[in-house]
Amino acid sequence: MSGQHPPALQFLGATDTVTGSRYLVRSQNHRILVECGLFQGYKVLRDRNRTPLQVSPASVDAVVLTHAHLDHSGYIPALVRDGFRGPVYSTPGTAELCSLLLPDSGYLQEEEARYADRTESSTHHPPMPLYTAEDAVRSLDSFQTRAFDSPFLLPGGIEATFLPAGHILGAAQVHLALAGHTVHFTGDLGRRNDPLMYPPRDLGTTNVLVTESTYGNRTHPGGNPEAELGEIISRVAKRHGVIMIAAFAVGRAETVLLYLSRLLARHAIPAIPIYLNSPMAIDASGMYQRHREEHRLAQHDFEAMYRVAKPIRSADESKLLNLRGGPMIIISASGMLTGGRILHHLAAYGPDKRNAIILSGYQAGGTRGAALAEGGKHLRIYGQDVHIEAEVIQMEGLSAHADSNELLQWMQAAPQAPDMTYITHGEPDAADALRVRIKRQLGWKVRVPEHQESVSIENPR
CATH class of the missing domain: 3.60.15.10 (Ribonuclease Z/Hydroxyacylglutathione hydrolase-like)
Incomplete structure (x- = not known):
């Protein structure tokens, strides 16, 4: 034509x-x-x-x-x-x-x-x-x-x-x-x-x-990410630290919850409080349930992973977590620390070397997550410079x-x-x-x- x-x-x-x-x-x-x-x-x-x-x-x-x-x-x-x-x-x-x-x-x-x-x-x-x-x-x-x-x-x-x-x-x-x-x-x-x-x-x-x-x-590391996560949690909990897991609200949050439920079921980690501080990840749970044909999870695994953490929806509940102290686990977004509630937790707990920050996947250049993964010790969060002394672990096995x-x-x-x-x-x-x-x-x-x-x-x- x-x-x-x-x-x-x-x-x-x-x-x-x-x-x-x-x-x-x-x-x-x-x-x-x-x-x-x-x-x-x-x-x-x-x-x-x-x-x-x-x-x-x-x-x-x-x-x-x-x-x-x-x-x-x-x-x-x-x-x-x-x-x-x-x-x-x-x-x-x-x-x-x-x-x-x-x-x-x-x-x-x-x-x-x-x-x-x-x-x-x-x-x-x-x-x-x-x-x-x-x-x-x-x-x-x-x-x-x-x-x-x-x-x-x-x-x-x-x-x-x-x-x-x-x-x-x-x-x-x-x-x-x-x-x-x-x-x-x-x-x-x-x-x-x-x-x-x-x-x-x-x-x-x-x-x-x-x-x-x-x-x-x-290439991704050849080890067992579930076992690696368990070792980190046990180590940090022993020093009464807070484990902050920066998880992409869709996908990685579910994987982390699955690993935590399995670790707890076999008593491989201490039974410390776990909080899912991501309303989006909470809402996504129903979507995974409606599309069972797309994922491997059996019903008992699905139910166990969503019982393992206390869901945090309101901003006030989120702020209270910053006053609680460890030992505890907070799963929150965003995964590359570009925004979201995880930033408030980093500002509160990042300066304490007893605590740990787990990066649960790829960190694009120019993001706060990439800066931490490369060994950076200062983050700009809401106009303030936050000095990071917490242990930083990038778990590429969770990608x-x-x-x-x-x-x-x-x-x-x-x-x-x-x-x-x-x-x-x-x-x-x-x-x-x-x-x-x-x-x-x-x-x-x-x-x-x-x-x-x-x-x-x-x-x-």
């Missing part, structure tokens, strides 16, 4: 960083956005959230979402507010989790703007949130759910299919068929032996593969991301090599390390694209 451009893929995010996943697919003059995430971490990356999207939101025909984490979904409220009127396609589990995560994200951004206004710490007058909780709630009306393994049509004659990715509830790989070619997006791939989620579906045949590389330059070996094993299942593999969603060193492994061990054509680069789907290079 005259005037139509050949199908193309543009990388609008998750290049040179592990956040901000956004991929624009163009076909028959239609635009499909796969992922719509927030940039996180370093300020230069966060500032990209304030830069208008490279295409008009009103010109985007549909969004296809792999899963609910904010680095994949968190820009949706801004997209809808700025004129997007199409559907946001996701699995049912992802849509349910987004109903928690997106309004909470808007609320936290409003809180940050109010704080910046009170303290006059912003260069903008008045400081404004990227979007509000009301924007986020309104954007939820755009969601339309589709089941795993059930192809559905997008504008431009594109056929999309969600395939299980593991990782968290609802997480999917996205397979697109368009103009006689296929493009496969990993989203975030889970682990083969995750205690909570089933493994990701093996890679099938595709012309173009777009893969994450979060752990592209490392829900496939590591470098697992990514290679997943790719090796493909019946044939893709025409091209693009490596995204990783820090530069991780992305390049995975590129080298894929080239040398699999012999595939592979490269790391640049931010905003556009490539042909028919003739990928």
